Amino acid sequence: MRTSHSRTTVLSVAATAVLAMALTACGGEDTGTKSAGPANSSATAAESAGSSQSTGTARTSGAVKDTAAAKGSTGTASSSAATCTTKDVTISAAYQGGPPYTHIVLTAKNTSGHSCRLNGFPEIQFLESHKENVPAVAKSKPAAPVVLTSGAPAYALVKLSDGGVDEDNEPVTAFSVTLTGGGGMATVKAPGSEGIAVDPAKSATGYWTYELRNGADDF
Numbered sequence: 001m002r003t004s005h006s007r008t009t010v011l012s013v014a015a016t017a018v019l020a021m022a023l024t025a026c027g028g029e030d031t032g033t034k035s036a037g038p039a040n041s042s043a044t045a046a047e048s049a050g051s052s053q054s055t056g057t058a059r060t061s062g063a064v065k066d067t068a069a070a071k072g073s074t075g076t077a078s079s080s081a082a083t084c085t086t087k088d089v090t091i092s093a094a095y096q097g098g099p100p101y102t103h104i105v106l107t108a109k110n111t112s113g114h115s116c117r118l119n120g121f122p123e124i125q126f127l128e129s130h131k132e133n134v135p136a137v138a139k140s141k142p143a144a145p146v147v148l149t150s151g152a153p154a155y156a157l158v159k160l161s162d163g164g165v166d167e168d169n170e171p172v173t174a175f176s177v178t179l180t181g182g183g184g185m186a187t188v189k190a191p192g193s194e195g196i197a198v199d200p201a202k203s204a205t206g207y208w209t210y211e212l213r214n215g216a217d218d219f
Contacts, residue, residue, distance in 0.1 A: 081117045081147050086184040088112035089148070091122075091177055093158075095191050100163035104191060106156040106177065108208065110148040118146040118208040122156050123178040127170055130200045133178075134158065137219045140206035157206040157217045161199035169197035 089108040096103035106122055121141075124134040146154050161167050173195035178185040190196045206217050 081115045083181045083183050084110065084116035084118050084148065084179060086179060086186040088116045091186050091188050093188050093191050096157065101196060102159060102161055102163040104158050104160060104196065105212065106158060107153050109153045110150055113150050115147055115149050118148060118154050119181040121205055121207040123180060124158065124175060124205055126172045126175045126198045126203065127200060134203045134205045137204050137206050140209065140216050142207060142209050146208045146210060154208045154210060155212050156208050157212055159202065159204045159219055160196055161202050167199040167202065169199050171195050172198050
């Protein structure tokens with residue numbers, strides 16, 4: 001009877017040990033599963049970060065392209081502005097420097113309320129006896145066309161003579177200015193109460209520019 005009791009006790013202890021081992025094994029698997037969780041979270045975070053960076057780059061590139069397109073369209077709009085006509089601008093003349101008055105300045109002011117383009121140079125005829133246009137000075141030509149916004153002026157320097165007493169000068173109280181490119185013709189009053197003295201053999205004109213430039217307009 002004592003032998004039987006001892007065996008029963010041994011079996012009980014063995015069963016308890018087996019159960020404990022099983023529980024320990026289960027606990028290890030549990031721990032492994034929990035460790036995998038943060039690793040998966042890190043991977044997910046890395047993927048999200050990569051996705052965000054890609055999206056940010058795409059948006060930046062798009063913004064750059066949009067800006068470039070905007071600049072391009074603005075440039076195109078300026079260069080394609082309609083030609084200024086005599087209805088768009090008011091042309092006036094004033095002395096340049098003091099006596100002897102050898103130069104005048106033409107001013108064309110945009111009074112139209114919209115932008116327009118002044119082409120080339122003013123085509124001037126001072127005298128009825130000389131139908132040829134006053135020749136233009138090439139070095140005064142600007143690099144780009146002159147586009148005038150509403151209210152903006154452009155200028156052209158015009159040489160009348162050399163100021164010599166032996167020149168064949170003729171008095172001019174008014175003269176015609178034709179705008180190149182189909183802009184029409186305007187009659188401009190000469191400055192001064194007695195008008196200006198013009199030598200047709202010495203006269204010359206500069207191109208329309210935003211401002212008179214030293215050197216380029218020295219003729």
